[in-house]
Amino acid sequence: MEGPVEIVLDDGTVARSDRFVVAMCTCRRSRTYPWCDTSHRPRARAAAPNPEEGTAS
Template identity: 65%
Template sequence: MSIDPQGPVLVEGPVEVVLEDGTVARSERFMVAICTCRRSRTYPWCDTSHRPREKPSPGDQVSDARAPSPVRATEQDRSCA
């Protein structure tokens, strides 16, 4: 087991966690990150919500490499069958 004071508790799986309300959360993964900050949307599993987020500055531009590619519908996508 590994404990990061700024992040989750890493536990070798499979894991069962008994929550405060008595429900049991299960994971069959070989390594499980258990949330300790309680910010996770997938609590008790860590979703990296503990990491600081930086907002881009107003003058920052997104390069073409990071920009999402346009999605084009094909005739097959438009068919109802």
């Protein structure tokens, strides 16, 4: 949504963002809730090493 934005949370506190564009979190995984920090995205795992690679012939 376009900013600035004020949101009243469930506990009555007001969260304000002066940014030009604001993304709101709806999954509640964000560390910056109520603002989205993309925590909902799956993280890529490091590839497991291939045991056949790196062996001397």
